[in-house]
Amino acid sequence: MNNVLSVSGLTKNFGKLCAVNNLSLEIGAGHVFGMLGPNGSGKTTTLGMLMGVINPTRGSFSWFGEPPGHEVRKKIGAVLEHPIFYPYLSGQRNLELNATIKECSKENISRVLDIVELTTRKDDPYKTYSLGMKQRLAIASALLNDPTVLILDEPTNGLDPMGIAEIRELIKKIAAGGKTIILASHLLDEVQKVCTHFAVLRKGNLIYTGPVDVVGSGSETVEVGADIIELHEILKAFPGTNSISRENGFYRVTLRESFHGRDINRYLFENGITVDHLVTRKKTLEQMFLEILSTKN
Ligand SMILES: Nc1ncnc2c1ncn2[C@@H]1O[C@H](COP(=O)(O)OP(=O)(O)OP(=O)(O)O)[C@@H](O)[C@H]1O
Numbered sequence: 297m298n299n300v301l302s303v304s305g306l307t308k309n310f311g312k313l314c315a316v317n318n319l320s321l322e323i324g325a326g327h328v329f330g331m332l333g334p335n336g337s338g339k340t341t342t343l344g345m346l347m348g349v350i351n352p353t354r355g356s357f358s359w360f361g362e363p364p365g366h367e368v369r370k371k372i373g374a375v376l377e378h379p380i381f382y383p384y385l386s387g388q389r390n391l392e393l394n395a396t397i398k399e400c401s402k403e404n405i406s407r408v409l410d411i412v413e414l415t416t417r418k419d420d421p422y423k424t425y426s427l428g429m430k431q432r433l434a435i436a437s438a439l440l441n442d443p444t445v446l447i448l449d450e451p452t453n454g455l456d457p458m459g460i461a462e463i464r465e466l467i468k469k470i471a472a473g474g475k476t477i478i479l480a481s482h483l484l485d486e487v488q489k490v491c492t493h494f495a496v497l498r499k500g501n502l503i504y505t506g507p508v509d510v511v512g513s514g515s516e517t518v519e520v521g522a523d524i525i526e527l528h529e530i531l532k533a534f535p536g537t538n539s540i541s542r543e544n545g546f547y548r549v550t551l552r553e554s555f556h557g558r559d560i561n562r563y564l565f566e567n568g569i570t571v572d573h574l575v576t577r578k579k580t581l582e583q584m585f586l587e588i589l590s591t592k593n
């Protein structure tokens with residue numbers, strides 16, 4: 297497997313507080329990896345260690361199979377918490393300064409402005425930018441040296457729904473260009489919409505890691521409504537039924553693994569029943585996250 301990042305036993309103690317505890321995980325090339333966890337669960341501390349701005353107490357990690365170092369870090373772009381730009385300088389000018397600091401060519405500036413869709417506003421002072429534009433400029437700056445990996449800490453924090461949607465599209469666009477992206481978030485639907493893989497941290501402990509596409513592939517729940525007295529009995533007799541509850545005037549049937557909404561639809565049809573209502577509800581990441589958090593004590 298082509299791993300971009302391998303983390304082994306990474307630990308950070310702040311005095312008595314263990315912010316990150318014995319974290320091990322792998323991130324593959326091209327993945328969009330979401331780190332989920334409540335406030336204070338260790339996401340920023342983990343990203344800080346991976347970026348070399350926080351010293352680990354114990355453990356190790358390697359980027360592209362190499363130990364962390366100056367050369368390796370050039371392949372990583374990051375937006376950690378509050379990026380600093382000069383308020384009275386334009387977006388363009390700020391990027392020029394950053395390009396000088398990062399020792400990369402100024403030729404890249406128009407390309408990254410294009411990616412984050414700030415080309416038309418590039419000559420306006422930074423202080424006139426909206427929060428979403430400021431965030432996009434920070435991402436542009438992280439992309440200046442064309443990194444292989446992009447790290448984002450809470451990229452949509454404080455943005456309105458429109459700004460959130462723009463950042464989400466931007467992340468997808470960058471990922472489609474082949475970059476590996478690691479992002480910390482506590483927005484579950486954001487992770488579900490943009491990530492290919494995710495991990496869940498709680499109090500510094502990794503309690504789950506896996507692909508996002510398993511979310512919703514677990515057992516399905518189907519809501520069924522039909523004007524038939526025997527409906528409950530008929531649903532109970534369906535071989536794919538695991539359990540049935542009554543909710544909002546409908547029967548809520550949790551199916552056994554490998555049964556789907558269409559199976560129950562066919563079964564009802566074969567039994568001469570026409571339904572008024574049949575809706576399949578897949579497990580959302582939110583349900584899965586809450587389950588993970590509540591079961592792994
Ligand atoms: N420099 C520090 N000194 C002492 N404790 C710290 C320091 N930085 C972080 N912590 C503690 O480490 C724990 C993890 O913090 P961290 O910022 O990594 O969490 P987080 O998951 O990023 O949270 P959030 O969702 O609020 O951003 C918290 O209990 C925090 O108070």
Ligand SMILES: [Mg+2]
Nearest residue numbers: 339340341449
């Ligand atoms: Mg944080």
